[in-house]
Amino acid sequence: MNQETIYKNLPNVLQNGLITLFDYLQYSKRHGEKYHAFKAFLKAKEFQSREELEQLQNEALVKFLEHCKQESPYFREVLSNIDVSKGIEILNSIPICSKEEFRKNIPNIIAGNKKQMYKSKTGGTTGKAMQVYFRWDDLEERFAILDYFRERFGYKFGEKTAWFSGKDMLTKRDLAKNRFWKQDWKYNIRYYSTFNISEFSLIHYINDLKKYKPAFIVGFPSSIVEIARYALRNNIKLGYKVKAIFPTAESKVESEAKDLEKFFGGGVYDQYASSEGACFITECDQGNLHFEMLSGIIEIVDEDNNPSQEGRMLITAFHTRGTPLLRYDIGDSMKWSDLTNCSCGRKTPIVEVIHGRVNDYIFSKERGKCNLGNISNCIKHVKGVRRFQVVQNEIDTIQVLVENDVEYDDQDEKKFLDELRFRLGDKINIEFKYLKEIPREKSGKFRIVKNSIKNLKELQ
Numbered sequence: 001m002n003q004e005t006i007y008k009n010l011p012n013v014l015q016n017g018l019i020t021l022f023d024y025l026q027y028s029k030r031h032g033e034k035y036h037a038f039k040a041f042l043k044a045k046e047f048q049s050r051e052e053l054e055q056l057q058n059e060a061l062v063k064f065l066e067h068c069k070q071e072s073p074y075f076r077e078v079l080s081n082i083d084v085s086k087g088i089e090i091l092n093s094i095p096i097c098s099k100e101e102f103r104k105n106i107p108n109i110i111a112g113n114k115k116q117m118y119k120s121k122t123g124g125t126t127g128k129a130m131q132v133y134f135r136w137d138d139l140e141e142r143f144a145i146l147d148y149f150r151e152r153f154g155y156k157f158g159e160k161t162a163w164f165s166g167k168d169m170l171t172k173r174d175l176a177k178n179r180f181w182k183q184d185w186k187y188n189i190r191y192y193s194t195f196n197i198s199e200f201s202l203i204h205y206i207n208d209l210k211k212y213k214p215a216f217i218v219g220f221p222s223s224i225v226e227i228a229r230y231a232l233r234n235n236i237k238l239g240y241k242v243k244a245i246f247p248t249a250e251s252k253v254e255s256e257a258k259d260l261e262k263f264f265g266g267g268v269y270d271q272y273a274s275s276e277g278a279c280f281i282t283e284c285d286q287g288n289l290h291f292e293m294l295s296g297i298i299e300i301v302d303e304d305n306n307p308s309q310e311g312r313m314l315i316t317a318f319h320t321r322g323t324p325l326l327r328y329d330i331g332d333s334m335k336w337s338d339l340t341n342c343s344c345g346r347k348t349p350i351v352e353v354i355h356g357r358v359n360d361y362i363f364s365k366e367r368g369k370c371n372l373g374n375i376s377n378c379i380k381h382v383k384g385v386r387r388f389q390v391v392q393n394e395i396d397t398i399q400v401l402v403e404n405d406v407e408y409d410d411q412d413e414k415k416f417l418d419e420l421r422f423r424l425g426d427k428i429n430i431e432f433k434y435l436k437e438i439p440r441e442k443s444g445k446f447r448i449v450k451n452s453i454k455n456l457k458e459l460q
């Protein structure tokens with residue numbers, strides 16, 4: 001029996017125990033010395049002048065480049081004729097690393113002993129599965145950045161939190177009992193399933209939230225908003241106010257944020273990073289998005305790879321020393337703002353808009369909306385998918401376009417199909433189609449979900 005089967009056969013109370021234990025093991029590693037030291041450092045530098053921040057950023061860049069050159073066989077070659085001690089001056093002489101180039105070369109990119117690193121599988125929001133590695137000290141510092149951002153809005157780790165993630169944790173017994181969540185007792189995190197949100201189950205989610213009274217809500221905004229909208233439609237009150245809502249994986253949409261605030265009573269505060277480990281962009285109390293300069297460097301380039309105010313993002317992320325992101329073409333685009341200062345007091349660059357994470361979903365009559373994050377996770381365990389796109393032009397049928405390579409076989413199609421069925425139910429027609437190249441959008445962006453029926457009245 002594998003771990004998953006063992007877990008699924010345990011009684012609920014022991015499942016919660018395992019989840020608590022798993023969290024304990026994760027968090028005791030994430031919240032070590034480096035975590036606390038880096039958070040203190042961020043706090044001390046929060047309102048520094050731009051010049052000082054640029055200097056700190058450049059020092060971190062040089063260290064990062066030296067690490068890449070020493071530890072990664074791939075980057076040793078790429079950087080062989082480059083004097084990395086010059087830092088930012090020589091950055092644009094380093095070749096751009098496309099997503100495909102990165103994915104293909106991961107075994108050679110890994111810097112250091114992967115057995116000592118944290119392995120992270122990602123579906124990626126652009127339809128390519130990959131496995132990246134994080135050093136534990138990098139993870140600590142990444143969580144320090146994330147938590148420091150959340151703490152600016154009152155967040156306290158250990159206070160009751162409702163988490164809406166793509167974790168598959170429920171059993172048939174849970175569903176029979178209308179229990180759509182699992183509990184971490186130690187850190188007071190309740191994990192709500194985002195796979196089972198439907199017109200029928202929503203009331204159970206709401207009743208449980210009213211009873212549990214989480215102070216914070218974290219997770220896929222497109223899922224959380226379903227709850228808020230159902231409650232608003234049916235005139236159900238929450239009965240208290242949550243302190244803050246933190247979206248993950250998708251970007252904040254104004255109309256959704258409004259409904260979330262109306263029902264939950266707390267503000268929605270946005271942040272950008274990625275599962276590959278991109279540097280951070282975080283919202284401030286004035287509603288502006290600031291680039292966190294101590295987490296890396298973002299270059300924006302146009303179609304000819306020339307620097308631009310708006311265009312594709314090239315990511316250099318200091319906390320990716322396991323599988324370094326160095327001038328990594330992440331597949332998202334953004335625009336720097338014209339604003340040069342913000343009344344919050346931070347001197348970091350302001351981002352006007354990030355075009356990356358389109359909030360899209362597939363609809364099935366059986367299961368309701370399945371969001372982009374959950375769809376992209378379908379290929380986590382499927383090998384040989386270079387890219388895929390799920391297209392819905394009719395309510396009862398979806399097409400799955402796949403760019404595959406030789407590794408991909410019938411078993412993989414079956415696995416892929418099972419994952420889709422798990423999320424969308426047994427009734428919807430699912431057609432696979434294999435293409436040499438899935439066309440991109442006019443904007444150059446690749447979309448993993450294309451839904452042309454989402455404006456249908458019955459889906460609202």
Ligand SMILES: [Zn+2]
Pocket residue numbers: 284285286287288290342343344345346
């Ligand atoms: Zn600000």
